[in-house]
Amino acid sequence: MNVFSCPKILLTNVRSIRNKVDEFEATLSKYKIDLAVVTETWLNAETENLAAIPGYQHFNKIRVGRKGGGVSVYSVDRLIMNHTEHHDQCNFECLWCCITIPNNIRRLKHYYVGAIYYPPAAAGAEQLVSHVIETVDRIRSANHEVPIIILGDFNDLNTNELCDNLGLTQVVNFHTRKDSTLDKIFMNYPELYDDIVQKAPIGCSDHVSVLMKPITCLPKNDHVTVKIRPMKDSSMRQFGQWLVDHEWNNVYDLMDTTDKTAELATTLQNAYHSNFPTELLKMRSTDRPWLTKRVKQLIKQRQKACVKFGKSSKWKKLRNGVHKAIMDAKKSYYQDVISGFHNSDSSKWHKNVGKLCNLNQKQSFSIPGLNEEETAESINQHFADVCCQLPALDQNNLPAYLPSSQPPPEIYPGQVQRLLQSIKPQKAGHPEDLSAKLLRECAFELAPPITNVFNCALKAGTFPDRWKHATVVPVSKIKGANTCNDLRPISLTPLLARTFETFLVNWIIEDISV
Incomplete structure (x- = not known):
């Protein structure tokens, strides 16, 4: 993966990775995969270390109480992957990670990845969807423009709410198992990837693999x-x-x-x-939405001062001024646009909070x-x-007075x-x-x-x-x-x-x- 680019991603359902580790490792090497999500790993507490791949760091979410299921996320060593455990919920086979690309441009430096396996006809469908929506809301409240990728084997889970409520796009446009698209990928920046193709299954799995190749040139901000x-x-x-x-x-x-x-x-x-x-x-x-013209003007002055004077007292004064202006703009935006709807119109309040996030x-x-x-x-x-x-008004027909x-x-x-x-x-x-x-x-x-x-x-x-x-x-x-x-x-x-x-x-x- 080049700097100023995005990770090349592989999604695959392996139906037990223990006897397919070598083939999986060869697949990662052949396609030069930066990030891989594996569903139905069938790992448990005793065998989860057997799925390690040299040159990759990985996290597992194993099924508790019965066999099968499970998800794993693999990230190439040159990326920094952190397991955000506070986003996980033990009831679901769902794993959340934050991927950091060192030295990448600011808006593409961090990615949040959610790996999910939902068993067929399983209970708790609504709770899982609610968990995903709440998790994405928490992520966006900290950084509203961070790239988010949710991928996995969703089977018969109704995923329409992920697109409708979160504004995500499902990008897999082919069948991944027989005549159904069970393996799906949801993104908020689909324009970062221009080639999403199917690849051969891993081993004897009946799911085809999904490969996402990033664009070669990063699109400029409009x-x-x-x-x-x-x-x-x-x-x-x-x-x-x-x-x-x-x-x-x-x-x-x-x-x-x-x-x-x-x-x-x-x-x-x-x-x-x-x-x-x-x-x-x-x-x-x-x-x-709260980034006003005045705030942007102050940021521009701060940047000029940094180039001209370095981190001098003048730069520090402008830096503190920018920080205060941002805080004031946030408060003003909430007071002027959002707070008035809290008691009078809850739907508008939620809509505007959604806009803020x-x-x-x-x-x-x-x-x-x-x-x-x-x-x-x-x-x-x-x-x-x-x-x-x-x-037209006829002045002749005006009242007599x-x-x-x-x-x-x-x-x-x-x-x-x-x-x-x-x-x-x-x-x-x-x-x-x-x-x-x-x-x-x-x-x-x-x-x-x-x-x-x-x-x-x-x-x-x-x-x-x-x-x-x-x-x-x-x-x-x-x-x-x-x-x-x-x-x-x-x-x-x-x-x-x-x-x-x-x-x-x-x-x-x-x-x-x-």
């Missing part, structure tokens, strides 16, 4: 490069000073609401881009025959068609400031918005020009066109959505539009409550 504008303290001070010094006559002097809104947005965007320069950041599909597989939506851009356009058209089915003879209420800067300060920093907005954090921090300085736009819109009786635009995120209504009718839109409108709507909603509720 990643996208995103632009971010870090909210540095120095940038915040510069932007705040600009707000204090800026005269808003370019907004106040305009009479049309649409022009006012556009001028305000353009002015703020130009200042934002000037004071908060962009930086490039890589985000990978395997990143943990990488137990859920992200579902993608696609339309046969269309690429990603065409699929997005089709979804957009589907949502637009819903609005087109409604008749509209428009009102009374002037609209007036909004004051203090009211706008309080609403801006109540915006949650993590609130998602329109792509052209200032960040929610910036609106909240600079509420006092931003309140006067925003108030001017609000009052102008009220007097004109119009809602600015700019605020009618929304970024639509399609969300699945059901599990396994495959048509546009299975999707519903989540519209992200501008934050200032939502702030303005808050005043309107409060006035309407106050009026109908009288």
